[in-house]
Amino acid sequence: xxxxxxxxxxxxxxxxxxxxxxxxxxxxxxxxxxxxxLVPPLSKLLKAPSVxxxxxxxxxxxxxNADPPFDGICQICTSARxxxxxxxxxxxxxxxxxxxxxxxxEIQSCILPCYLCYGCDKxxxxxxxxxxxxxxxxxxxxxxxxxxxFILAVIVAAxxxxxxxxxxxxxLWGLYQQLTRKTANPGLLKHLDRVCGLGAIVRxxxxxxxxxxxxxRTKV
Numbered sequence: 741x742x743x744x745x746x747x748x749x750x751x752x753x754x755x756x757x758x759x760x761x762x763x764x765x766x767x768x769x770x771x772x773x774x775x776x777x778l779v780p781p782l783s784k785l786l787k788a789p790s791v792x793x794x795x796x797x798x799x800x801x802x803x804x805n806a807d808p809p810f811d812g813i814c815q816i817c818t819s820a821r822x823x824x825x826x827x828x829x830x831x832x833x834x835x836x837x838x839x840x841x842x843x844x845x846e847i848q849s850c851i852l853p854c855y856l857c858y859g860c861d862k863x864x865x866x867x868x869x870x871x872x873x874x875x876x877x878x879x880x881x882x883x884x885x886x887x888x889x890f891i892l893a894v895i896v897a898a899x900x901x902x903x904x905x906x907x908x909x910x911x912l913w914g915l916y917q918q919l920t921r922k923t924a925n926p927g928l929l930k931h932l933d934r935v936c937g938l939g940a941i942v943r944x945x946x947x948x949x950x951x952x953x954x955x956x957r958t959k960v
C-alpha cells in the first residue's frame with residue numbers, strides 16, 4: 741500500500757486527525773484539543789476516509805476538484821478556454837513503495853489532462869515531435885553502449901568464466917533497467933512539469949512511464 745495514504749479520524753471537537761496505517765491499534769492526540777484518540781485496528785482503519793499526501797496525490801486532488809491548472813483554461817496561454825484535451829497516462833512507482841518487496845508490483849496509474857486551445861495545441865505538438873526525435877537519438881546511443889558493454893562482458897566471461905557470466909548478466913540487467921524503467925516524451929514531460937511540477941515528482945520515482953493518449957477535441 742502507498743505509504744503516503746493517510747486516514748481521517750474524527751475527534752469529539754469536530755477536528756479530523758490524519759494517521760497512517762502503521763499507527764493502527766495505537767493512540768494519537770487531536771491536533772486541535774489534545775484529546776487522546778484511539779486508532780482502530782487496521783481492518784477498520786482501512787475503511788476510514790483517506791487522502792494521498794504525496795506530491796502526486798496532491799496533483800490528482802487538484803484534477804478531481806478542477807482546481808487550476810486543471811480548471812478548463814488553456815495551460816499554455818492561460819487566457820483562452822480549452823478546446824482540446826490531451827490525456828497523458830502516468831504509470832508510477834515511488835521509491836517509498838520499494839520499502840517492502842511485495843510493493844514492487846503496486847503501480848499507480850492515473851490520467852493527467854493537458855487542457856489546450858487550438859493555437860497552443862500546435863505549440864505542444866511541435867515540442868513533442870522534437871522530444872520524440874530526442875528519444876530516438878537517446879535510444880540509439882544507449883543501444884550503442886549496450887553493444888560495447890556486451891562485447892566487453894563477453895571478453896571478461898571468456899577470460900574468467902565463473903566471474904564473467906555473472907558480470908554479463910548483471911550488466912545486461914542493469915542496462916535493461918536503465919532503458920525501460922523511466923520513459924517519457926521530453927516535450928510532454930516538460931509541459932506537465934511547468935503545469936504541475938511533474939518533473940520533480942518523477943525524478944523521485946523508482947519507475948515511471950508517461951504515455952500520450954488520443955487527443956479529444958471539444959468546444960466549451
